Amino acid sequence: MEWLTISELGVGAVLLLVFGLIGFLWLRRQLIGNQGPTMLCAIRTPTAKIWRLGLLRFGPSALEWFSFGGPSLRPAKSWQRRGVEIGIPQPTDELIPGLTDPVRVDLRSAGERFELAMARGSHTAVRSWVESSPPGSHIDIT
Missing domain, CATH: 1.20.5 (Single alpha-helices involved in coiled-coils or other helix-helix interfaces)
Structure with missing residues (x-):
């Protein structure tokens, strides 16, 4: 040849x-x-120093996070709606690739603390999803 x-x-x-x-x-x-509404979102745990970009999906009873580039169709992280406590959005000066004008939100679920970074308008969607839990569910919004 x-x-x-x-x-x-x-x-x-x-x-x-x-x-x-x-x-x-x-x-x-x-x-x-x-399988549900999704949005671009980054996650950072207290032990990690970097943001990991992924997709956040609102399920009927759980908030699910998928790694952006992974092959799995299963969520890498999942939090039950009843246990999610959402904080106040804070502006962030950190550069997070893929997100323009992001805000940082502290969340807690089942004793686990983590941060989500998302577009400013997306915080409203997450807060609405948490607040719209079925009647009789316990909600703790700070």
């Missing part, structure tokens, strides 16, 4: 891989979004 043919095959294989990966991520995003 000529070197030109081999290089063309190599470039074709790389392009096929790149488009396949983009297609997979798009399909995964569609499958996650079909």
Whole structure:
């Protein structure tokens, strides 16, 4: 084979891989979004120093966070609605790729503390989801 043919095959294989990966991520995003409203969100735990970008989905009874680039269709983190305590949004000067003008919100659930960073308007959606729990549910909003 000529070197030109081999290089063309190599470039074709790389392009096929790149488009396949983009297609997979798009399909995964569609499958996650079909089961409830989703939004772009970053998470940081007290032990972590960096923000991890992902998708936040509002389920009927749980708030679910999916890693942005992972292959799994299962949430990496899940918090039951009854146990979620949401704090006041605070502006953040930190650069979080993918989020423009983000706010940081402290959350607590089942003794676990963590922070979510999201677009300013998205905080309203999270707060509404927590406050709209079924009648008789315990809600603690600070």
